[in-house]
Amino acid sequence: MGTYALPDASGHYGPYGGRFVAETLIPALEELEHAYQEAQRDPEFRAELHSELRQFVGRPNPLYHAERVSKELGGAQIYLKREDLNHTGAHKINNAVGQALLARRMGKKRVIAETGAGQHGVATATVATRYGMECLVYMGEEDIQRQSSNVFRMRLLGARVTAVSSGTRTLKDALNEAMRDWVTNVESTFYVIGTVAGPHPYPVMVRDFHRVIGDEARVQCLELTGRLPDCLIACVGGGSNAIGLFYPFIEDKAVRMIGVEAGGLGLSTGQHAAPLTTGRPGVLHGNRTYLMEDEDGQILPTHSISAGLDYPGVGPEHAYLKDSGRAEYVAATDAEALAAFHRLCRTEGIIPALETAHALAHAFRLAPTMRSDQTIIVNLSGRGDKDIHTVAALEGIHL
């Protein structure tokens, strides 16, 4: 691969990425790109971001050795990068803080966001309040049902939550609706995209705001184990927590990187959300990437137990990393994720998000096949409090 320097100047990762949007948005994306480049070069912006991540988000968070579950599995040592300990309970806040600071710098008074599980919506509502901005979050009707506590949390934080009833009424439709809002209010509004997808410069910007995950994990792993990890594992919906962990390790060829998609009811059922594992390249939401689509190029409905992974596309950099072979992508089913969820609860005293449980499921499969002196880092991307109603309902318990 040589020295990794993607995306290129026009926002492409090989054939992926780019900028596929209505003409109205092109100048806004160019403005954003320039503002972001300037901010990156500005020591004051970097210092402010760093300070916010320490004082408001609570970074650095630990790299925690999950000894009991590692022992129980009898293989590699599993370490958890504790993004669940961030303020608001997930990795999403890293990016929300970065984009909100950028919005403030650009003089935008109104921020909008799409959300699936609600974690990005909560993170955006949180930073909007913190920086005194108006906030509107688009969320699919189905996700509003599944994630009512996060909806209430956003409202507590002063955000408006708008239900999206078009299409499949999930994350992809919320993204469509947020784009429509942005097209309409492009001069006053900053669109805080929550994942590493969308038109350039979003994928690179969101990656940069999340790379702190991998940067910290790298230092912490060296401190704790004296060497780099053998394997990184993260769940992939759009892929923001995964790219945040992977990116600082891309040049470390000996470090395996595995993204885990939502296998839903099983890949053979078609009821899943695994575009990298089963899909093909296409164009959706402003970028070229792997998609779940039918033979006519219509986007397919997805299924996952976790609203945050229930998305038919994926960040373009993951598409590139898959094709280049640098990263591997597998799937874990709803049932496997649920089993991993319970296992972590009972062994380590940590309730993981159902999204994260997909990464855990694969780690638990892989660890026993590795030696006990080897190391796996799992990105514990979010905590599971938001999911307890879903899990309880599956067990016939009404909370």
Place this chain on the structure above:
Amino acid sequence: MSRLAGLFAQLQNAGRAALIPFMTAGDPSLAATVPLMHALVAAGADAIELGMPFSDPMADGPSIQRASERALARGVKLRMVLEWVREFRMTNSHTPIILMGYLNPVEAMGITPFAEAAATAGVDGVILVDLTPEEGRGEAVALQQRGIDPIFLLAPTSGQERVVIVRSMGSGFVYYVSLRGITGAAQADWAAVLQRVQDLRQQLGLPVAIGFGIRDAATVAQVAGGADAVVVGSALVDQLAECATDQEAVATAIRFIKPLAQAVRTAERRSA
């Protein structure tokens, strides 16, 4: 001369703008599509924009989103849209047909097979809303090689460098999005739109169509004097959505389009 170039030359002589209604292929029914296209022409449409349904129409408002969803639920596929154009051409060889949609379904077919099939069917222009000229060089060439005009959009937010790139790659006409928003939204400032369109016509050397936010004859009359074409979409789609039968849809289309067709012709007399 292409049908589009012929139309604009002819209307320049007549001193009036073209009326281009938009309808979603397969809505309000599969069987109504071709009869509706003929009805639009009979009522005075100069060209037709035919929507290729997509599951995720990011730039469209509720009217066209819902029309797309309905059409897809009826099983509309891109090949069927092209087949309807071919059927329309069996009895109409003069009215330009512009397909409008999103890139992904076209890419799923493959741009070369699509361009060939569209040319064979009798398509004159293609608008892919999410394909900018920067990303769409290959597609534009593939279409032009088969005699189909790649039609690009410009918006109130587009700067001079955008105008330059659209001029270098587009043909047929340029679609000016009259507002910062989605299809079907409300429009405030037509004077500013018309001023911009005057400038663009000079700079582009191509006809300029105005679309987004034009819902009635009064507005058509207002903008037709200053543009080469006026596109009416969501308002027609809304009317058709109400129709219970294909006959009703055809009658509704004619009743809706007639005053608009009158308006482009009246605007001409005023400016002549």
